[in-house]
Amino acid sequence: MEATGIPALDTALVWGGALSVLAGVGTVVWRGFRGALHFGRRVNEFMDDWAGEEARPGVPGRPGVMERVGAIEERLQRVEHELYPNSGGSLRDAVDLANERLARLCSDEDERGSDDPPP
CATH class of the missing domain: 1.20.5 (Single alpha-helices involved in coiled-coils or other helix-helix interfaces)
Known part of the structure; x- marks a missing residue:
């Protein structure tokens, strides 16, 4: 101690x-x-x-987020252009024209008295 x-x-x-x-x-x-x-x-x-x-040797480059979002916006604009009627060049205009022609064909057959039953 x-x-x-x-x-x-x-x-x-x-x-x-x-x-x-x-x-x-x-x-x-x-x-x-x-x-x-x-x-x-x-x-x-x-x-x-x-x-x-x-990009570097052997590895491809990768775009950043903002570049990828810009590309998505461009693609979306092209798709929207096709969905609405415009100067006749969109898919919507083509569908409307086809429907018009089909309606005229169907009404011509109805006036002639077609033997086919309606759908």
């Missing part, structure tokens, strides 16, 4: 406890660092996808 009244601690016990605490703190720090690295890689991948990548 020491003069202060506190029993002397075994040095192996002190070092063992200190090493255990340091190992625990080191593990927490390492796991945090590893998680930050993983998160950083994911953010980097997202930014590459967002901005796109230039």
